[in-house]
Amino acid sequence: MRLAPGAVAEVDLSRVDLFDLDLYTSGDPHPIWDVMRTEAPLHHQVLPDGREFWSVTRYDDVCRVLGEHRDFTSERGTVVTHLGVDDVAAGRLLTSTDPPRHTQVRRAIGTALTARVMAPWEDRIRRAIVHFLEPALDGGTFDLAERALRLPAVVTGPLLGIPERDWDDLVQLTAMVTAPSDPHFHHGSDAATLAIAHHELVTYVTDWVARRRAGGGGGDGSLLDHLMRVRLNGSPLTDEEIALDGYSILLGANVTTPHTVSGTVLALVERAEQFAKVQADPSLIPNLVEEGLRWTSPACNFMRYAVDDVRIGGGTVPAGGAVVAWIGSANRDESQFPDPHEFDVTRNAKGHVAFGFGPHYCIGAPLARLTLRVFFSELLRQFGSIELDGEPQHLRSYFIAGMTHLPVVARRRTTP
């Protein structure tokens, strides 16, 4: 999807189709969300097959839907691709579990992912990123979006415990989960694409755990190893929980960060003054990262189901209704971010909800932030300029906002 709204056309909210994949591939949802926030903060849509959902687009409402699990449960699924089909992994997959169980498991897993635990990985991440950027500096065309899909695997592979030979397969599988309709990732049908990817990812973790058990001996200190060692009131996670949460962590790591990388680079390419500003003052890099997260919002939405009739956004979601919280819209809510469609590296964007809000706030956020800070510090240190070398191509997905192609040409920085 385009990240800056084009000319504002007339928007007829009664005819808006938020599941129209063309809207995200070649169109522009921002003008629609703008109108929804003002005129229909609770929006109802019925799909041609009869499934229906409610949408919230305002910042405060999005936070409420994501944060208040007593009103909006995660236990029937949280990903819009599965609207209307109850999550088969409910209560076992961490993202599809409500407190109190969620709180216990999340705390146990989260101890391996805090900023303090991540810090010693910085040098290793920097080396991986320098290596990643090297080919862009030989003057030829560099397809940043395509290559960035592999970046999280390069950076987090060792930390997760995944050997390099498996990265490309896993990157392909996680992309299939998030954009089953995109021609780059489609196999047969959307349902088959999703099933193949879920199946192979869950089996991958299951086999990893089985090999580790069979091998005996000590752990390798990786995150998957940590999942095997977690104890809740003295009991380990079940093998199924390890497989599902391992799958979820692979997914979360792989499919979001690349799009913040490419979308933020594109924003800088299109705004030479912003590029110059942050290059002149590297202390702005953490700010650039937060603004880039707000701007790109790669996890475009998450879904919850209303537990009872709930009043929100000036209307009522009936008990059992699916509610989609549009993160991409909340991050452009002008009550929270003045001039929301301006990309501004000096803005305080810290309140953005790109990582979600409340109990399910992204468990990998410290690692994502570290990766992005190192990425942009290396990019700005080494690159004097970046120019577009072709049309960006957008991901065919209403769940993940991102790009599949972003051809750029970079010049090495010559000034100190």
Place this chain on the structure above:
Amino acid sequence: MESSPRVRRREDRGEVSDSPEPAGAPAALVREVSGLWAEYLGGREIAADDDFFALGGNSLIGIKIIDRMARDYGVELSVRGFYLAQTPARVAELIEQGRTRQ
């Protein structure tokens, strides 16, 4: 969004036959596969060309069915092959092919 797997599959395979039960799989085997699926898909009657996903199938059920077929028939089906085949008749054909190769 709604795909037409039957049409696409036939194109993929270069077939022109409309037969729901391909010559490669004996009817008895197709019935066994249908019966086996029924155990994991709510116990209702399943026809030879019913669609796995339309029956409510998902990857966690697929994992169990593929494991079970490996035990029962000694054939390790490829994950992609299974989900793209999508019906008992086609899956029976894959089992038959796997047996022939052994």
